[in-house]
Amino acid sequence: MRVRSFRIESIRDNPPERYNGESVGELMTSSKSEQAISDLLHNLQIDVTSAHRTQCTSNWRDIDYSPDYNKFYFILDGEGWIRVDDQQIRPRPGQLCFMPAYTNQGYSAISDKPFLKYWCHFTTRAGAFDLFQWIGVPYCIDIQDKERMSRLFEQLVEPQGNSALVTLIRQKAVMLEILATFLEHVPVRILQHRSEEINRLNIIHDYVDKHLHLSVSVDELAALLHLHPNYFIAYFKKRFGISPHKYVNRKRMEKAKTLLMTTALSIKEVAALTGFADTNHFTKFFRKETGFSPTEFRGIYAS
Template sequence: MKKRAQNEQEAIQQMLLHMQVQVLEAEYTQCWPEWKEFDYTIDYNKLYWIVDGEGWLKIGDKELYPRPGQLILMPAGTKQSYSTISDRPFLKYWCHFTATVGDSEVFSWLDVPLVYDGLDPELMTGVFCELVQARHQKTVSSRLKEKSAVLDILSRILDRTTPAIHPDKTWEMQRLGIVQQYIQDHLHEEITLEQMAATIHLHPNYFIKYFKRHFGTTPQKYLSIKRMEQAKILLRTSTLSIKEIADATGFESANYFSKTFRQRVGYSPSEYRANM
């Protein structure tokens, strides 16, 4: 159970590491009296930062009556409804965005809260204001600024919760966990694409697409990353020789290990160890 939880958290970190964010719309809006729509599903995520007013939302089977100072996340692929409930409709900042790894929408995988309280109102209003301003600008830098603002907001969301895999995706995550564990257990060996694919009974060609769709990188690159991570740990925490570490992480020779390590890290293994 502990290993499964570790694999899940590692998979989430990999997902977030390779996540691609695209801002579709961002505005500051006073909702109109007839603001309403029922039982629709969209393929992008929404963020609402409620500044004033009141209203009703339904996300999946959860009914919400957001208050000023609350941040609302409405994940892609979830049935949604909204409506005014009085003559004081919402005044809100809002953003539509995608957050994908390969072909997968990240928030269809993550089980996170929909409502966030206790955020600094001045700070959050400032971030959303910057987001809206960047969205309205046509400069190259504004595309980076709008992504930066959304990532800032999402980081504040994830600071307040420990994300888990959505229950609907648990079986899929268990399959991915099998591959992760196989790689971790065999880092000291040569690992072929065919061996990785065989752990979950997939053809190698399909396995490459399947793996990249969920991890945002190829199996071979993921394997290389895990070898480097393990090598760094051993350099920091053990007295093993460079050759022993090369053997323990599946490199064919100490020379090849040292060359690859310098290319990836910018230091030789010995320099890295000395600086830790």
């Protein structure tokens, strides 16, 4: 097999125009983009398939493969290179490297001092796709608090719990913390080929947000996107991981919680502003979703 030649560059010094192997759209600084991704994260499913601390050998090498999972490498020592599509990088000790699923990848040791690293394989399902099929991020960052990151990976590799259930939950929690630490230190962009779907979700969000006090029908939402209602239901659930009906109800609940926590409006007024003509129906719906009546919820959480 012929080995391709790649230019080695620093992501920090020369930011790419392509993330996750794709052209990128807008930087995710607008409230609409953030809202769309937040909607998707409501249904985020994260799974860790492997996590280890490994001293690589001098024959650590694979130059052409495309995994169906994401990877993090936290480099502790040594040297080598990794490649994501046409970007080759030489990570340094103290850097956290990300390699997204469904990209062409490679890696290799380059001396008699190969990497000592923590690593993990994981998936982050958000709707119909992995989270990183929606967003693009740089592949390598410096970690300021290296001791904390090492502790997180230690907990990921050997999660503690008095049962398999507790151990699994703690492992997912640690994975989420590592992921959050990474994302809060990198620019995040919507991948260009997903921007149309994000725009569609924004259209639905804006309409629902402005009409929560009314009865919002599937026919109305489908018409916004010029789709047949039956097709719209299937499309929405497949792409965004939730039915339109459940999406509207979730938005009603979010607004009801906000009003109960931040205003002195009566329960009847809150019900009316979130699309419930009958206060009893609102109370039953609220209790089913939260485990509390609106009055109990306000008493616990109101500022």
